[in-house]
Amino acid sequence: MNTDDVVHIGRDSIEIDSGLNEQDFARSRSGQYMSETGFACTPEPNAPNASNDKARFRIEDFRFTGTRLGKNGTVILCAPSFAGDCLLSLIQNALPAHAGTAAADNAGADTAVAQKKALQAIYAASSAAEYLLKQNKNFVNCGPAGIIVSENGSVLFLPPTLFERSMLSRSGNERAFLYGSWIAPISDRGASVRFTVAACAYAVMSGKRPFEQEDEEKRGEDYLDNNFIPLAYLIAAENDKTKALLRTIDGALSCKTQYTKGGLQSARPSQSAGAAAASAKAPAFLPPDFTDLLTAASAYGKTDAAATAKKELDEKRTAFIAQRHKTVKRRRFMRRHGVKLAVAAAAVLIAAVSAVGIVKSNNRLTTENMTAMEVVRTFYSALHNLDTLTMDSCGSRKALKNYSNMAATLFVTGKMRQAYENTPSFLTPEQWVASDNPLDYWVFGLTHLTVESEDPAAYAQNAHRGDTAQISARFYILAEEGQHNYRVAAYTDRLMLEYGKKYWQITRIDSRSEDVDFDAELFVQRLASEGIRQIKDDYPWLP
Incomplete structure (x- = not known):
């Protein structure tokens, strides 16, 4: 599906397709959330940007300003313009790099550029999100579809409730792709953000989301069992620093979720004052050379020099998948x-x-x-x-x-x-x-x-x-x-x-x-x- 059909960034405005007709929009009382704020984060020009634990942003409130009726009869949420790209669109643009087709190979330079642009946007979004948490802002993680990133490093986090309702009004694979696969029900806000950032990086590097189950209950079990193939088994890393970064990403995806048999609990985490203080002291999740390391790893994987490393990795991955299958089977047996x-x-x-x-x-x-x-x-x-x-x-x-x-x-x-x-x-x-x-x-x-x-x-x-x-x-x-x-x-x-x-x-x-x-x-x-x-x-x- 095309993300632009749901989150459209025009010259004069941003428009979100709520997925609800006028009657359902009114019945759901969604209008009461029109005044809810999101956050526009602009990098301070004189602030150090060597790493995202030192980054400084100017924070401004951002709100939806009105609605209109779309051609398909659904309510469209309108907001002021913000120059940038939807993070999920950037991730989508990078996926053809893993298609393994002749067309993808011929477009190698373009896909490499798209991949690097997506990684840079992920880093910018991670920096801004961590800054909001350190400032103890009432920030709600809505996944990459709710994040718009500019080339200058500015980041917009859309107002959460109306955006979430717009995503959750959809069903099946569309809902999973736009929202569910990127959000894990984790009680800690910092861990929730790190999960989403890691899931985005995983998709860009591997060509697919770490948790792709369309059914929410099944995906909830996958979260609970960490049922995904770690990047460390997918990417032939050239050096120890890159290997450490891959382990960091995998570790953020191996989360402790709140899962119940009826489905997932609310994906919205809470943050106490103590947790906010701890977040303020925590080191940055991503290293400053995050983009360079993963871009180099992607290029290295396509060279002849990586052939031996890839062969060893394939063998380890095969063994890991077999063992993980047994582990998951046992855990689910006990729960069942x-x-x-x-x-x-x-x-x-x-x-x-x-x-x-x-x-x-x-x-x-x-x-x-x-x-x-x-x-x-x-x-x-x-x-x-x-x-x-x-x-x-x-x-x-x-x-x-x-x-x-x-x-x-x-x-x-x-x-x-x-x-x-x-x-x-x-x-x-x-x-x-x-x-x-x-x-x-x-x-x-x-x-x-x-x-x-x-x-x-x-x-x-x-x-x-x-x-x-x-x-x-x-x-x-x-x-x-x-x-x-x-x-x-x-x-x-x-x-x-x-x-x-x-x-x-x-x-x-x-x-x-x-x-x-x-x-x-x-x-x-x-x-x-x-x-x-x-x-x-x-x-x-x-x-």
């Missing part, structure tokens, strides 16, 4: 079946408690004839294997509740995934490390379990009713917490046991845990390239 898992886990807990009661009533206690030490080892062995029945027979429900709930939830999660996806439920850490590709599997288990006690009663073969024992246990737990997020934690437990009529029971567990830094992807890479013996010192939890 979260309620079922909770209900099923509760059912398993009830069944486990009932089963333990049956075992007790039939005098088939699993801890009979065991020493206190053996009971504790049996308990942790059962936890390792997610055997809730054996776990619950080792002590009182109150004492074992936390570990028992953990095991029951994981057990049900694994079984449901096994049923829905036809894959193994959980591997033990030993199995996980030995598998061909650990990241393909879920993992849970204990490693380096040490059980010890200085209490003689813990080892007594002939205990008497009322005897007590104190035992310490140390171990690591390696687990995937449901969305391809791996956690390693070091546990230190102090257990109290009491001997009843015929057997020892755990009556209390005081547990302390500490998370261990663990990058699963880096671990798997090192495991494959160096081997387990070479990396064991760096990963003390390894079985």
Whole structure:
């Protein structure tokens, strides 16, 4: 679609097609927002412009001045003239550089110029937006269609409410292209602006938007799962500085969004006074040589010298896409079946408690004839294997509740995934490390379990009713917490046991845990390239 059909910049005025007929415009009470202000930002002539954290702008309010009826029967919003181009139009003009057609190749010089012009406009818009945030202006990010940029670096941000309503009155791909794909529902204004700036740069450099889903709910899930291919896997960067810039852009797109099943929450973020103060001190998002770096990267990618780098990048991208597909699939499985898992886990807990009661009533206690030490080892062995029945027979429900709930939830999660996806439920850490590709599997288990006690009663073969024992246990737990997020934690437990009529029971567990830094992807890479013996010192939890 042509952006100019929606945002038309004429010699005498700017006109926005609201997409609403007169009746709908009146019913929506849109007229009450005609006095709302946007911002025209003009660079101060004597201000340093080396980087956008030093840029200074003269800020003026900007308003719509009236309406007229368009030829297609929709209300047209009219505003004073502003010399410049719509940022979205500039991005559109740069897209043919990635068309891969003979016509695009023949127009190489023109598309290169269009690409550079778009990048310069993105930098100017980013500078002005950050300045507005630092001045704590009531600035609302409406995406590139709501931004007009002049060649002298002046930037106009259109009044937000009427512009947003004009974009949201459309449907399907048109709405996504004009507005939805560029705006993420992020609570922080600065992060919202950085997302939009990054999405614009991504489109210019890759030829497509990072999140192109037409359906808002599906696009919301993509935001939530960071389901896009990073620029670092698309652009063959020539130097470390460019690589760092690509990572910065990718990082801004990897946002924490506010997503609900019914759709996205309002895309408008809020900013407290504290957040505004933090924004004022924050460094500029884009480096001053942003345009030069990306222009050079685009040119480098078309040279013979980049052939080897591009081949390696293609291989990495293929591997990344395959892994990302699995990650997204797992996360959505957990979201989709979260309620079922909770209900099923509760059912398993009830069944486990009932089963333990049956075992007790039939005098088939699993801890009979065991020493206190053996009971504790049996308990942790059962936890390792997610055997809730054996776990619950080792002590009182109150004492074992936390570990028992953990095991029951994981057990049900694994079984449901096994049923829905036809894959193994959980591997033990030993199995996980030995598998061909650990990241393909879920993992849970204990490693380096040490059980010890200085209490003689813990080892007594002939205990008497009322005897007590104190035992310490140390171990690591390696687990995937449901969305391809791996956690390693070091546990230190102090257990109290009491001997009843015929057997020892755990009556209390005081547990302390500490998370261990663990990058699963880096671990798997090192495991494959160096081997387990070479990396064991760096990963003390390894079985």
